[in-house]
Amino acid sequence: MDRIRIRGGRPLEGTIPISGAKNATLPLMAAALLSDGPLVLRNAPDLADIATMGSLLEQHGLAVEHDRVARSLTLSGNATNLEAPYDLVRKMRASVLVLGPLVARHGRARVSLPGGCAIGTRPVDIHLKGLEQMGAEITLDAGYIEAAAPRGLKGARILFPQVSVGATENLLMAACLAEGETQLINAAREPEIEDLARCLIAMGAQIEGVGTDRLVVEGVGSLGAATHGIVPDRIEAGTYACAAAITGGSVLLQGARAEHLGAVARTLREAGVEVEAVGEDLRITRRDGLQGVDVMTEPFPGFATDMQAQFMALMAVAEGAAMVTETIFENRFMHVPELNRMGARINVHGASAIVRGVPRLSGAPVMATDLRASVSLILAGLAAEGETIVNRVYHLDRGYERVEAKLAAVGADIERLPA
Numbered sequence: 472m473d474r475i476r477i478r479g480g481r482p483l484e485g486t487i488p489i490s491g492a493k494n495a496t497l498p499l500m501a502a503a504l505l506s507d508g509p510l511v512l513r514n515a516p517d518l519a520d521i522a523t524m525g526s527l528l529e530q531h532g533l534a535v536e537h538d539r540v541a542r543s544l545t546l547s548g549n550a551t552n553l554e555a556p557y558d559l560v561r562k563m564r565a566s567v568l569v570l571g572p573l574v575a576r577h578g579r580a581r582v583s584l585p586g587g588c589a590i591g592t593r594p595v596d597i598h599l600k601g602l603e604q605m606g607a608e609i610t611l612d613a614g615y616i617e618a619a620a621p622r623g624l625k626g627a628r629i630l631f632p633q634v635s636v637g638a639t640e641n642l643l644m645a646a647c648l649a650e651g652e653t654q655l656i657n658a659a660r661e662p663e664i665e666d667l668a669r670c671l672i673a674m675g676a677q678i679e680g681v682g683t684d685r686l687v688v689e690g691v692g693s694l695g696a697a698t699h700g701i702v703p704d705r706i707e708a709g710t711y712a713c714a715a716a717i718t719g720g721s722v723l724l725q726g727a728r729a730e731h732l733g734a735v736a737r738t739l740r741e742a743g744v745e746v747e748a749v750g751e752d753l754r755i756t757r758r759d760g761l762q763g764v765d766v767m768t769e770p771f772p773g774f775a776t777d778m779q780a781q782f783m784a785l786m787a788v789a790e791g792a793a794m795v796t797e798t799i800f801e802n803r804f805m806h807v808p809e810l811n812r813m814g815a816r817i818n819v820h821g822a823s824a825i826v827r828g829v830p831r832l833s834g835a836p837v838m839a840t841d842l843r844a845s846v847s848l849i850l851a852g853l854a855a856e857g858e859t860i861v862n863r864v865y866h867l868d869r870g871y872e873r874v875e876a877k878l879a880a881v882g883a884d885i886e887r888l889p890a
């Protein structure tokens with residue numbers, strides 16, 4: 472398996488282009504199941520998770536064409552196979568997003584349960600309860616979700632007991648083809664959901680309340696073709712903002728949108744990092760020392776759980792202490808022992824981690840068990856003295872496009888070591 476070697480200590484200077492958002496692209500691809508298409512997605516990132524979703528849709532019977540030069544994905548056709556098999560779903564939880572569209576359009580689906588994953592148990596009960604409220608019959612059989620709505624889905628008033636990005640997306644897509652009005656209350660408001668809603672509207676859906684926590688959908692008989700530009704990846708932007716900050720550099724994040732960073736931009740400023748919108752881009756600069764700041768992860772516009780590990784790496788070299796509290800996932804501190812091996816002083820107490828800043832980290836061989844944890848180790852490596860080797864790079868390839876090339880282009884001493 473490939474590894475990444477970093478020799479730390481160089482301030483980053485230059486421009487980093489921000490790719491299309493992975494977490495927007497995955498539901499947008501699933502939305503292709505709602506019509507014969509073609510659905511053309513522009514600014515598509517080239518990532519392992521996108522390829523996995525492509526394979527899943529292909530086995531359902533869609534034609535998926537990824538033009539890596541034009542950075543576009545074209546999806547067309549109608550599903551002929553309504554089963555999402557375990558082998559693909561277990562690779563990526565977001566596979567469960569095919570459930571709503573398949574049941575809405577075809578009246579039934581059989582989707583493997585995603586099961587647990589490294590960062591927690593992550594059930595799909597909210598997705599299933601919502602579909603039941605829309606009239607689907609759900610049974611669990613041999614590790615599979617069987618959903619049936621032979622006479623189609625019906626609009627319903629769905630009040631989410633907890634904010635869920637995936638459940639909001641699944642039910643929003645399903646509601647587009649349901650009969651009558653669906654209300655999604657306490658819906659997630661992540662920019663990726665707004666992006667999905669805009670694409671669905673371009674396909675002919677009737678959705679109100681876009682960008683709010685109350686989405687109202689009037690079902691239509693069918694959806695058609697559309698071309699949609701994918702929103703820039705706010706987590707990739709936030710990650711490179713931390714890279715600039717941890718190295719004491721200054722980078723221009725091309726295409727990054729300040730309003731999508733939510734509390735991350737505010738927290739970076741509190742820590743002493745300059746975050747400045749420059750036209751369509753964002754400039755991140757750190758001139759002076761970093762200050763410890765407490766953060767708590769929350770649904771958007773709160774501090775994103777997908778930025779927690781990266782921010783913790785930054786706090787590891789800040790002055791003073793920082794308390795990092797994770798409220799979304801119960802087991803998302805796997806980066807802590809690895810950061811500590813690099814000289815960080817972090818103690819975990821339940822859902823909180825106390826980070827006591829140290830003047831300098833030292834390079835070490837490290838590995839991580841999830842995507843954001845892996846990239847936090849890259850950030851630590853950029854600031855550390857000496858050499859860091861990050862193992863298990865496949866996690867990074869799921870969510871960061873050419874991470875080593877983008878960082879090397881702004882002056883990092885980083886390279887991929889092929890297996």
Ligand code: UD1
Binds near residue numbers: 494495595596599
């Ligand atoms: C999405 C993102 C992921 C991000 C997360 C939270 C994608 C592809 N993934 O994941 O990167 O970390 O949002 O911002 O967009 N829950 C339930 N029952 C359910 C559904 C969720 O209990 O049916 C719980 C989860 O276990 C978790 C919380 O709700 O504790 C939020 O999860 P959710 O927002 O659904 O995350 P995902 O959509 O899986």
